[in-house]
Amino acid sequence: MNVAVIQFPASNCDQDAVHAIRVLGHSAWLVWHRECALGPADAVIIPGGFSYGDYLRCGAIARFSPVMQAVRAFADQGGLVLGICNGFQVLTEAGLLPGALVRNRSLQFRCEHVFLRVEHTRSPFTWCADPGRPLRIPIAHGEGCYYADEASLDRMESNGQILWRYCDHAGALTDAANPNGSLRNIAGVSNERGNVAGLMPHPERACEPILGSSDGRVVLESMLAWLQKRGSLAPRPVAA
Amino acid sequence: MKARIIVTPKKAVVDPQGKTVQNALAHLGYTGVRAVHVGKYIEIELEPGTDRAAAQRALEDACRKFLSNPIIEDYYLEILD
Numbered sequence: 001m002n003v004a005v006i007q008f009p010a011s012n013c014d015q016d017a018v019h020a021i022r023v024l025g026h027s028a029w030l031v032w033h034r035e036c037a038l039g040p041a042d043a044v045i046i047p048g049g050f051s052y053g054d055y056l057r058c059g060a061i062a063r064f065s066p067v068m069q070a071v072r073a074f075a076d077q078g079g080l081v082l083g084i085c086n087g088f089q090v091l092t093e094a095g096l097l098p099g100a101l102v103r104n105r106s107l108q109f110r111c112e113h114v115f116l117r118v119e120h121t122r123s124p125f126t127w128c129a130d131p132g133r134p135l136r137i138p139i140a141h142g143e144g145c146y147y148a149d150e151a152s153l154d155r156m157e158s159n160g161q162i163l164w165r166y167c168d169h170a171g172a173l174t175d176a177a178n179p180n181g182s183l184r185n186i187a188g189v190s191n192e193r194g195n196v197a198g199l200m201p202h203p204e205r206a207c208e209p210i211l212g213s214s215d216g217r218v219v220l221e222s223m224l225a226w227l228q229k230r231g232s233l234a235p236r237p238v239a240a
Numbered sequence: 241m242k243a244r245i246i247v248t249p250k251k252a253v254v255d256p257q258g259k260t261v262q263n264a265l266a267h268l269g270y271t272g273v274r275a276v277h278v279g280k281y282i283e284i285e286l287e288p289g290t291d292r293a294a295a296q297r298a299l300e301d302a303c304r305k306f307l308s309n310p311i312i313e314d315y316y317l318e319i320l321d
Contacts, residue, residue, distance in 0.1 A: 057309055064306070093309065100311045102249075107256050147253055147312055181254065 001227045003028040004041035006071065006087070008062050013048035013084065013204060020204035021045075024217065026224055033065040042227045043080040044071055046087030048140070048202060058101060058143050059089035068094060080124055080223055081196045085141055088188070088198030096196050097189055098156060099148035105181025109142040113213065114179055116187050116201060117167040119160075123190055124226035125197045126163055128218050134171045135164075135215040137201040139179055144200035146182035146189070153184060164188040164199055241286040243299050246316040247308045248279035282307060286319075295319055 003021045007014045007030045014030055021028035028045075031038055038044060051062035062068065068090070075081045075096055083091040091097040104110060115134040121127045129135070148156070156162055165185040168177040173185045180200070188199025203216030249255045255277055262276040286295055299317055308315040 056307070060306065060309070092311075100309055102253060102312055103256055105254060105256050107260060145254070149252065149311075181256075 001026045001042045001224050001231075002040055003043045003045055003224075004031045004038040005029065005045045005047055006031050006033065006067055007047075008033045008049065008051035008065065008090075010051055010053055011047050011049035011086070013086075013202065016202075017045045017047045017084065017204045020207040020216070020220060021224075023207050024220055024224060031067055033062070033067050036066050036070055038067075038070050038074060041074065041079070042231075043082070043223055044074055045204075046071070046081070046083040046090050046198075047204070048085030048087060051086055051090060054086070054143075057093065058086060059091075059093035062086075062090045063094035072096065075191075075196050078193070078195050080227065082125060082219075082223060083196075083198035084202055084204060085139075085144070085200055088200055089143070091196060091198045097191055097198050098152055098161070099146055099186075099189065101143050101200070102145045102147050103143050104141070104145050104179070109140075110144075110179045111138070111140040112179065113138050114187075114201060115167050115169055115171075115177060116164040116199075117171050117173065118164060119162050122160060123163050123194055123197065123222075125190065125219055125222050128222040128225055132171070134167050134169060135206075135218065136169075136213045137203055137206045137216050137219075138213075139201045141180070141200055144180040144182065146180075146186040146200075148183065156189060157184075159192055161190050161192060161194075162186055162188075163190055163197060164201070241288065241290055241292070241295070241319065241321055243284040243286060243295065243317060243319050245282040245284065245299070245303060245307055246279060247282065247313050248277050248316075250312055250314055251277075253312045279313075292319055
């Protein structure tokens with residue numbers, strides 16, 4: 001599979017994402033923010049970092065970049081788009097994902113491993129996971145507190161749009177396991193259609209034992225395996 | 241002519257910055273503070289001779305689309321001569 005990794009000025013997890021996809025045996029390349037086309041992409045990753053310095057609000061400026069118009073068109077055709085950390089913030093600002101990410105409740109930048117509970121396996125981004133086993137994946141953010149109004153949260157719950165929640169090692173959703181104050185311990189969500197997802201933790205930083213955890217693989221492998229499964233059934237969306 | 245835009249967190253959104261400033265005010269002995277909300281101030285200088293009504297419309301649009309995020313923030317816009 002071919003994965004386009006978007007690169008904004010001040011993206012800093014772009015190479016990690018490319019590396020992780022290649023470690024998993026697939027092809028990945030970088031697409032600069034000024035580009036208007038994604039190339040022959042089967043999926044898109046918007047990586048972590050501090051796009052455009054995170055000025056004004058995280059992701060607020062990146063969403064207007066030329067490449068985001070191509071990402072939007074790709075998503076509109078059903079293409080899989082995964083936003084990680086700053087990429088999640090960019091996707092919420094762009095309106096491709098519901099809600100918003102605000103300052104951590106503690107006001108601290110949190111950089112540590114956390115546990116994630118996979119909420120269900122009906123998503124292209126979770127279908128290979130074992131929902132009974134929490135994933136140990138690192139976070140590194142100052143503004144990862146997920147917010148949406150109560151009615152939106154209820155709607156997302158019933159649509160199965162909440163994919164990952166912060167939990168303890170045993171899978172329990174506790175306040176202590178919530179590193180940033182996210183409502184309902186939400187770590188990652190999808191859009192209603194299910195083809196666009198975002199999460200604050202960094203699966204691409206947890207794909208090899210030498211990095212301390214390989215639990216992030218299942219997020220990326222789910223996406224890649226979904227594409228392979230679908231590839232035999234339907235043509236891929238045309239990258240603009 | 242210039243525009244003043246004040247962006248504040250919506251009341252429903254937890255504002256840890258405002259809460260921390262409130263606590264600090266209490267520690268410093270300032271009493272009677274019920275709540276503190278920390279936001280942003282944006283000043284935009286407009287070209288001389290800009291049509292006021294057109295500027296108002298354009299900046300309202302910019303506030304909704306870009307300068308504030310309506311999910312988490314409110315904005316206040318005023319244009320001054």
